[in-house]
Amino acid sequence: MAFSDEPISCEAAMSDICRVYELEGVQRVTGETIRPGGLALTQRALALADLPAGARALDVGCGAGATVAYLAESGLRAVGLDPSAKLLRQRDNLSPQLAFSQGRGENLPFAAGQFDALSAECCLSLMDDVAGALAEFARVLRPGGTLLLSDMLAGNPAGLTAARRLPLSCCVTRAFSRAQIASLLADAGFAITFWEDNSEALKQLTVQIIWEYGSLANFWRCSGEDGAEVGTAVAALKPGYFLLLGRKRDTKLHGEDTEHAGTAIRNTSSA
Numbered sequence: 441m442a443f444s445d446e447p448i449s450c451e452a453a454m455s456d457i458c459r460v461y462e463l464e465g466v467q468r469v470t471g472e473t474i475r476p477g478g479l480a481l482t483q484r485a486l487a488l489a490d491l492p493a494g495a496r497a498l499d500v501g502c503g504a505g506a507t508v509a510y511l512a513e514s515g516l517r518a519v520g521l522d523p524s525a526k527l528l529r530q531r532d533n534l535s536p537q538l539a540f541s542q543g544r545g546e547n548l549p550f551a552a553g554q555f556d557a558l559s560a561e562c563c564l565s566l567m568d569d570v571a572g573a574l575a576e577f578a579r580v581l582r583p584g585g586t587l588l589l590s591d592m593l594a595g596n597p598a599g600l601t602a603a604r605r606l607p608l609s610c611c612v613t614r615a616f617s618r619a620q621i622a623s624l625l626a627d628a629g630f631a632i633t634f635w636e637d638n639s640e641a642l643k644q645l646t647v648q649i650i651w652e653y654g655s656l657a658n659f660w661r662c663s664g665e666d667g668a669e670v671g672t673a674v675a676a677l678k679p680g681y682f683l684l685l686g687r688k689r690d691t692k693l694h695g696e697d698t699e700h701a702g703t704a705i706r707n708t709s710s711a
């Protein structure tokens with residue numbers, strides 16, 4: 441499918457994890473983007489990516505579409521995709537020129553090599569098949585295309601086992617360790633060209649949540665969970681937030697990638 445505004449026809453099979461982000465209380469705290477860092481982090485990623493005007497960009501897990509609007513304002517030909525019909529409907533306040541599609545990151549309704557860039561902001565962690573989704577990202581990007589990825593970081597990967605046992609399934613409980621995301625990206629045929637720890641943005645969001653809800657436990661309780669249990673497991677995880685840029689390799693090689701062996705990773709932190 442090209443850059444048409446597809447009608448939201450299907451109720452794409454969606455697990456409950458998406459519903460948390462549809463909550464009015466959650467969006468009241470996060471603002472127009474439903475994640476840490478807001479559009480300032482998108483702006484930073486775009487500046488680093490240095491995409492040419494008119495580049496074709498897909499925003500996977502676009503939520504209510506704020507990033508898609510921002511990409512378009514930045515001169516890109518942007519399209520957004522999300523499984524949540526409710527979030528996609530919220531784009532009513534955005535330009536009708538913007539293109540959106542309902543679907544899941546694990547099964548992108550786009551032809552191979554169609555995009556110059558793909559952003560996934562705080563949504564890869566929510567996907568049921570992360571490796572499959574990254575393979576899809578690689579498929580729809582042209583060779584050399586840019587991946588702009590930000591998501592939850594497990595500062596203490598040892599805490600992941602307990603977090604994943606929680607009844608609550610959200611981006612926090614499905615955070616990635618740095619080693620894990622690096623390995624997943626390599627397997628999908630991406631070279632990481634930039635890495636940055638943005639955990640400060642998560643701290644700011646946490647303060648906003650406490651301001652709004654009185655405590656983190658109250659926030660988790662409002663999401664329908666045992667606040668104390670979730671809070672303990674999440675704290676043990678030492679959650680953070682990362683931004684990385686990746687480049688789709690020209691050829692997916694098994695073992696060492698000799699073509700890009702000299703690729704330097706720009707790294708502004710060692711989370």
Ligand SMILES: C[S@@+](CC[C@H](N)C(=O)[O-])C[C@H]1O[C@@H](n2cnc3c(N)ncnc32)[C@H](O)[C@@H]1O
Nearest residue numbers: 458473474501502503524544545561562563566
């Ligand atoms: C934390 S919100 C981030 C939304 C948006 N990227 C932003 O920056 O505001 C996570 C988003 O991922 C979407 N999502 C959940 N599962 C998904 C999947 N399998 N494929 C694509 N998006 C998914 C949710 O519907 C939600 O819009």
